[in-house]
Amino acid sequence: MKMLSGMKVGIRPICAVLAFALCASAQIASAEVELKSVNDILAQERRQLVALGTNRAKKIAGVGGNSIIRIASLSRPKEKKAKVKTAQVTSFSQLREMPKAAGGPEWACLTEALYFEARGESFKGIAAVAEVIVNRKQSKRFPNSVCGVISQGVGGKPGCQFSYKCDGHAEVFREPKAYTRVAKMAQLMLEGRLSKVTNGALFYHTKAVKPRWSRKFLRTAQVGAHFFYRPS
The missing domain is CATH 1.10.10 (Arc Repressor Mutant, subunit A)
Known part of the structure; x- marks a missing residue:
């Protein structure tokens, strides 16, 4: 009876050790599965980025697996800014191609x-x-x-x-x-x-008249039916 009793006393720590070992093994296995899953995701991300064929993608593909979100954000194309109209118009034919002004x-x-x-x-x-x-x-x-x-x-x-x-x-x-x-x-x-x-004119008049003030200024241009002037 003492021997059996002693055996009973010794089984509990053995079970506890076994349970701890089993639990640890399960946790390690789970961690390995999670790590494998993350590595698979990263590998897929790298393949997709390299497939883009750009230098930017190739550089990103070599980045370590510490941030999938960062890789995704870097690979997102930038929005194009709206172009401001600055082209010069020089003729009525070009003018006709324009929409009505407002x-x-x-x-x-x-x-x-x-x-x-x-x-x-x-x-x-x-x-x-x-x-x-x-x-x-x-x-x-x-x-x-x-x-x-x-x-x-x-x-x-x-x-x-x-x-x-x-x-x-x-x-x-x-x-x-x-x-x-x-x-x-x-x-x-x-x-x-x-x-x-x-050429910087501030005044003009038609060719049909010759106002007195025109004598005080420098004529800068003659365009169509008008003469143009600025202070001398």
Whole structure:
């Protein structure tokens, strides 16, 4: 009985040792399965990246397996930025390919001025008048907006800078095709997509007249029906 009793006392630690060993073995086996699964995933990721055939993918393929998320994020293509329209337009034929123009108050004011001041001019002639208006906007001698430049002198001294603003007639656009054309020209000028043709002019007049103020300034260009000037 003592011997049996002694044997009973010795079985418990043996069972505990066996249970611990079995549990440890199971944990090791589970860890090995998990490690194998991770390695399989990484190997698949490497194969896919190398298959892309880019230097970037090849470099990523050699990275260790510490971050699958990082590899995936690096291989994601970058979003392309929208291209800004900067191409110069130089003719009515190019202008016809453009969609109808639209814009804010500055565009509307410039369109109005081009319609009443230069709608019958050549492409270069319309561009030249538009250039003078924008040159004035950028000069300290004149208001700092297109609308301000065009409306300068209305109802006061020294009088209207643009005669159509003081001729007593309402500004009505009776020629749709001409309006569409100058509206596009106004948009191009405000976008900086028209070539400069007046050499910095701030003033102009038609060839039909010879105002006194023209003697004080330097003539910079002759475009279409207009002469162009700037302070000497």
